[in-house]
Amino acid sequence: MSSRAAQPFRFTGCVELRQALDVHALDERELMNRIGEVPADSIFFHTFGYFLHHRSFTTAYGNDFARWVAIEIGDHALAERLAVVDPFAFSTLEALREHLVTILQDHLRGREAERRLEFDRGFHFQRSHVVEVPLGRAAETLVEFRAGLATIDESAIYLHTVETRARERRADSFAAWLRSELALGELAEKFDRIDPYLTSLERIRGRLLGLVDVALEEARR
Amino acid sequence: MSRIDDYRRVAIPGAVDFILKLVEQVKGRRLLHVTGGRLGGGAAETLRATVPLLGELGVETRWEVTGGDNAYYTTARSLQAALEGAERVLSEEGLARWVDMNGLNAKKLDLDADVALVHDTQPASLVSARNGGRWVWRCHFDCSSAQAGAWAFFRRFADQYDAAVFPMPGFEGRLGIPMYLVPPSIDPLSERNRDLTPREVTEILIGLGVARDKPLLVQVGPLARPQDPLGVVNAYRLVKKHHDVRLVLAGTADGEPERLELLSHLREVAQEDRDVVVLELPPEAHQQVNALQRAATIVLQKSVQAGFELGPAEAMWKGKPVVGGYSGGLAQQIITNVTGYTVHSVEGAAFRIRHLLNNPELIPRMGAAGREHVRRSLLITRELVDELALGVHLTR
Numbered sequence: 001m002s003s004r005a006a007q008p009f010r011f012t013g014c015v016e017l018r019q020a021l022d023v024h025a026l027d028e029r030e031l032m033n034r035i036g037e038v039p040a041d042s043i044f045f046h047t048f049g050y051f052l053h054h055r056s057f058t059t060a061y062g063n064d065f066a067r068w069v070a071i072e073i074g075d076h077a078l079a080e081r082l083a084v085v086d087p088f089a090f091s092t093l094e095a096l097r098e099h100l101v102t103i104l105q106d107h108l109r110g111r112e113a114e115r116r117l118e119f120d121r122g123f124h125f126q127r128s129h130v131v132e133v134p135l136g137r138a139a140e141t142l143v144e145f146r147a148g149l150a151t152i153d154e155s156a157i158y159l160h161t162v163e164t165r166a167r168e169r170r171a172d173s174f175a176a177w178l179r180s181e182l183a184l185g186e187l188a189e190k191f192d193r194i195d196p197y198l199t200s201l202e203r204i205r206g207r208l209l210g211l212v213d214v215a216l217e218e219a220r221r
Numbered sequence: 222m223s224r225i226d227d228y229r230r231v232a233i234p235g236a237v238d239f240i241l242k243l244v245e246q247v248k249g250r251r252l253l254h255v256t257g258g259r260l261g262g263g264a265a266e267t268l269r270a271t272v273p274l275l276g277e278l279g280v281e282t283r284w285e286v287t288g289g290d291n292a293y294y295t296t297a298r299s300l301q302a303a304l305e306g307a308e309r310v311l312s313e314e315g316l317a318r319w320v321d322m323n324g325l326n327a328k329k330l331d332l333d334a335d336v337a338l339v340h341d342t343q344p345a346s347l348v349s350a351r352n353g354g355r356w357v358w359r360c361h362f363d364c365s366s367a368q369a370g371a372w373a374f375f376r377r378f379a380d381q382y383d384a385a386v387f388p389m390p391g392f393e394g395r396l397g398i399p400m401y402l403v404p405p406s407i408d409p410l411s412e413r414n415r416d417l418t419p420r421e422v423t424e425i426l427i428g429l430g431v432a433r434d435k436p437l438l439v440q441v442g443p444l445a446r447p448q449d450p451l452g453v454v455n456a457y458r459l460v461k462k463h464h465d466v467r468l469v470l471a472g473t474a475d476g477e478p479e480r481l482e483l484l485s486h487l488r489e490v491a492q493e494d495r496d497v498v499v500l501e502l503p504p505e506a507h508q509q510v511n512a513l514q515r516a517a518t519i520v521l522q523k524s525v526q527a528g529f530e531l532g533p534a535e536a537m538w539k540g541k542p543v544v545g546g547y548s549g550g551l552a553q554q555i556i557t558n559v560t561g562y563t564v565h566s567v568e569g570a571a572f573r574i575r576h577l578l579n580n581p582e583l584i585p586r587m588g589a590a591g592r593e594h595v596r597r598s599l600l601i602t603r604e605l606v607d608e609l610a611l612g613v614h615l616t617r
């Protein structure tokens with residue numbers, strides 16, 4: 001447990017720069033069609049990215065599509081069906097996109113065309129560019145890692161957990177470093193199993209710290 | 222003038238350190254802002270705070286201003302109004318004059334920069350004289366329903382930029398360049414938002430002639446139709462049947478005939494009901510607005526047609542629940558049931574105000590949630606982060 005990494009872990013924060021795609025949906029059918037067409041980055045933004053941009057007020061809807069259907073359309077049955085889609089359960093963004101379209105297709109089958117919203121209440125598709133910000137903090141041991149984890153900007157929690165998991169950049173994840181540099185395979189496994197869905201970045205931080213504390217305590221015994 | 226370390230006590234923990242780290246990625250790059258003036262609110266107000274801050278952080282940042290003759294300003298104002306969707310007659314001569322004057326501005330101003338951010342309409346055609354660097358059109362208004370002819374004319378210039386930035390999704394016009402989103406923000410250390418002592422609040426309200434012997438409902442904003450002050454009066458009247466409250470409508474009326482007519486109507490209302498207070502304030506009455514928002518029990522922003530309007534953010538920063546209209550950026554700022562309510566009608570506004578007055582424990586709870594929401598999402602420190610990230614993204 002007191003091992004020292006050959007390659008230190010470098011904590012990196014991020015800023016999510018949002019981009020408007022000039023793609024809009026004014027009713028549920030149009031939402032379905034647009035979800036089928038937009039770049040995969042946009043699906044990522046409106047699902048995985050949800051709790052980065054909603055930060056402390058997360059969890060009410062799970063993703064932007066469900067939120068819009070509930071608040072603007074008022075179709076609570078569809079909102080519930082979309083809200084329970086856990087993006088982390090899908091191996092690719094295309095699989096997630098397909099699932100969302102299927103839910104909308106099922107829901108809309110046999111329905112008459114619904115009322116269209118005014119433009120300003122429509123669903124405006126976006127994507128984001130993640131600008132990474134090295135935070136100048138590094139860890140070579142688990143104790144140093146814990147100290148960094150406890151205090152770094154919460155955007156680093158997002159980058160090293162959600163972003164790495166969803167965008168297939170696992171080499172930058174907390175878990176990958178624990179596994180490869182400190183040979184803490186069991187702890188890394190527990191990090192990978194943390195469920196980031198419907199929670200906040202601060203709660204994820206708390207859970208990760210809890211796991212590290214248990215590992216440190218066991219090592220002391 | 223505030224310094225970056227002053228923001229440590231108001232921004233979320235770590236925000237200033239994060240800015241310092243982000244700044245390292247833009248050091249050595251020269252930023253340029255160009256606006257149509259240095260005074261007034263909106264972009265200029267933000268730049269008055271951020272340009273010195275960036276200088277303090279070691280980022281070379283300049284701020285240039287375009288100018289011209291009366292015809293130039295008149296055309297720029299009309300063009301902006303048309304881009305915001307208002308019907309305006311734009312003459313070919315006037316538009317040509319606007320382009321020519323910006324050509325002269327381009328010769329006079331130092332436009333050499335790695336990233337040039339050109340704000341709103343007046344200086345926008347400067348892009349034709351660009352000479353290196355990345356150019357960004359920073360649009361602070363809603364141009365989604367621009368007049369078609371005006372947009373077709375303006376787009377010739379807008380498409381010459383490398384990117385555009387809009388305050389919120391849905392505000393963008395059709396362009397062939399990447400369009401980014403950076404919401405506006407408030408400066409918590411400005412005269413309009415800084416902490417005031419209870420004594421200061423009391424003295425300012427005495428000066429304004431506003432008694433504090435009953436709960437205050439306060440709406441701050443232009444005394445104009447889009448802000449629906451008459452709707453606010455009607456909502457107040459519905460509330461007044463059940464609660465002894467006082468309504469304060471404070472804002473500017475400027476000289477437009479329609480606004481003057483509305484102001485005179487509101488004054489008649491105030492004469493008939495002494496619990497309605499109408500205050501016509503100059504645009505620079507920041508401390509008075511600050512005190513009114515702090516003295517309010519509930520802040521209203523019942524606009525029926527709004528841009529981003531930062532009134533809710535200012536009020537939430539002062540720990541007040543906000544009952545706002547469902548338009549423009551209001552619905553983006555107010556989190557219904559958490560920091561206040563968005564409403565679609567006079568009756569809806571009255572219902573929510575009564576709900577809060579009948580459940581007074583909700584008022585401080587929502588106020589505290591609102592302050593935290595603003596601290597995280599609507600302070601100038603966040604806008605600075607977004608702009609720096611944009612600079613990094615465009616120049617990497």
